[in-house]
Structures are given as C-alpha cells and as structure tokens.
Amino acid sequence: MPSYADYLKVNELLELQSPLSEGPEHDEKLFIVIHQVYELWFKQILHEIGHLEELLARNDGSHARATLKRILTILKVLVAQIDILETMTPLEFLSFRDRLEFGSGFQSHQFRELEFALGWKDPKALERYPSGGAVRQRLEHRLKSPALWDFFLHHMAASGVPVPRSELERDVTRRAEPSPALREVLVDVYRSQPALAELCERMVDLDEGIMEWRYRHVKMVQRTIGTRRGTGGSAGADYLLTTLNQPLFPDLWAIRTEF
Numbered sequence: 361m362p363s364y365a366d367y368l369k370v371n372e373l374l375e376l377q378s379p380l381s382e383g384p385e386h387d388e389k390l391f392i393v394i395h396q397v398y399e400l401w402f403k404q405i406l407h408e409i410g411h412l413e414e415l416l417a418r419n420d421g422s423h424a425r426a427t428l429k430r431i432l433t434i435l436k437v438l439v440a441q442i443d444i445l446e447t448m449t450p451l452e453f454l455s456f457r458d459r460l461e462f463g464s465g466f467q468s469h470q471f472r473e474l475e476f477a478l479g480w481k482d483p484k485a486l487e488r489y490p491s492g493g494a495v496r497q498r499l500e501h502r503l504k505s506p507a508l509w510d511f512f513l514h515h516m517a518a519s520g521v522p523v524p525r526s527e528l529e530r531d532v533t534r535r536a537e538p539s540p541a542l543r544e545v546l547v548d549v550y551r552s553q554p555a556l557a558e559l560c561e562r563m564v565d566l567d568e569g570i571m572e573w574r575y576r577h578v579k580m581v582q583r584t585i586g587t588r589r590g591t592g593g594s595a596g597a598d599y600l601l602t603t604l605n606q607p608l609f610p611d612l613w614a615i616r617t618e619f
C-alpha cells in the first residue's frame with residue numbers, strides 16, 4: 361500500500377514553492393501558494409466540466425445537476441480565497457512585485473481553457489501562447505469545440521424542448537448571442553418543466569459565480585495596485601473592469617423580465 365505521502369506526492373508538492381525575492385519577502389509564499397491552489401481548482405473544474413458535458417450528452421439531467429452543484433461549490437471557494445489575498449497590504453505586495461516581471465494570472469492557460477469551455481470565446485487569448493505548442497493546440501481545440509451552452513441546448517432539445525434549430529446549429533466558436541425565439545421556449549420550460557428549470561437556475565448560478573469572481577478579483581487588484589498597469593501587460597484594473605457584467609448565458613438572464 362502506498363503511504364499518504366507517496367500517494368499524494370506530498371514531498372514533491374511541498375518542493376514547488378520557490379520565492380524569487382531576496383530574504384525572501386514574507387508574503388511571496390502566500391502569493392505563490394494561493395496561485396497554485398487556484399490552478400489546482402481550475403484543473404478540477406475542467407475535469408468536472410468534461411464530465412458534465414458527457415452527462416448532458418447522454419441526457420442524464422439528474423447527475424448533470426449534481427455535477428454543476430459541485431462546480432459551483434468549488435467556485436465559491438475560489439471567490440472566498442480572495443479574502444486571504446486581501447490580508448496582504450499594497451506595500452507587502454510591492455515588496456516582491458518587481459520579481460514577477462511579466463508573470464500574471466492573465467497568462468493562466470487553464471483559466472483561458474475554462475473561459476472557452478464556458479463559452480467566453482475570445483480568439484485573441486490564443487495569441488499569448490506560442491503557435492504549435494501543446495497549450496496553444498489544447499486551447500485551439502477548445503475554441504472550436506461546443507461550449508457548455510451548446511451541451512445545455514442539445515440536452516434541452518433531447519428532452520423534448522423545441523429549441524430553435526438556429527441555436528442548435530449556432531457557430532460554436534463564438535459567444536452565445538441573445539435570441540428572442542429561444543427566450544420564449546425557456547419561459548415555457550420554467551412554467552412547465554421543474555427539473556429542466558432547475559438546471560437553468562444552476563447555469564445562472566454558474567454565470568453569476570464567474571461574474572462574482574471577476575468582480576472580487578478586480579476589487580482586490582484595485583486595493584492592492586490601484587491603477588498601475590498589470591504585470592501581464594494590460595492596463596490593469598481598467599482592463600479588468602471591461603470584463604465585468606458580461607453574462608455567458610444572456611438569455612437565461614433576459615427571461616427574468618419576460619415571466
């Protein structure tokens with residue numbers, strides 16, 4: 361039987377935090393650990409999304425709802441972790457920030473993959489990764505593949521909901537566009553199909569959860585570096601503010617005024 365440490369590769373894991381600042385600065389450890397924890401959760405969410413897609417494709421709504429709930433629970437942990445980073449003052453962060461040079465969560469390829477999987481399809485994100493490399497190929501594949509929204513629509517159709525054909529055949533390399541015809545159908549789902557309506561609500565939870573993460577992240581950025589440019593090369597908080605309040609599933613929000 362492998363030991364706890366062997367099975368979890370604990371010794372290897374604990375070797376992976378290498379501060380670059382001299383001293384090193386006390387808070388750099390927190391900065392590294394929290395980013396690594398995020399990357400592990402991104403990995404797990406991507407794993408769960410793969411499972412969710414399979415469940416929706418085989419029309420297993422009950423397990424799909426359970427998997428969505430797990431993803432949402434992880435997302436809540438991701439949002440809550442920002443509280444920990446906010447215990448770091450601007451001066452504490454500035455004490456090692458120059459060591460990050462161009463490094464930034466902006467370059468997290470798992471985050472971009474997650475965005476693509478959820479339907480936030482921005483081909484410009486590909487440009488940050490070398491052409492022909494494994495990461496770029498993975499992201500190109502995700503960009504071209506159906507997003508969660510597409511699996512959701514096909515599951516609805518397979519459950520007998522008259523989803524407009526134009527939506528089932530939409531260009532999956534783009535973000536979902538609002539569709540009045542689809543909204544009519546969704547309103548009926550809410551009125552007559554409780555299990556499917558519950559799935560819709562979990563999708564809204566997911567959309568809201570991602571928006572909440574973006575909001576908390578930009579507030580944390582504003583209180584830590586103000587309006588400085590980001591180490592990833594963007595305008596910093598001003599850029600991040602442009603990503604707020606952009607729903608992934610606009611029709612699931614728009615129907616709220618149509619009931």
Ligand code: HEM
Pocket residue numbers: 394395398399445453464465466467468471577580581584585589590591592593594595596597599600603
């Ligand atoms: C003191 C802590 C942090 C600061 C000051 C900070 C700052 C920033 C800034 C300024 C950007 C804009 C892009 C750029 O760098 O030019 C950015 C983007 C980003 N950061 Fe952070 N960040 C922090 C912590 C984190 C953590 C813990 C994560 C978790 C992985 C993270 C994930 C991201 C992601 C995914 C983006 C891209 C967002 C998008 O393009 O919509 N950040 N961050």
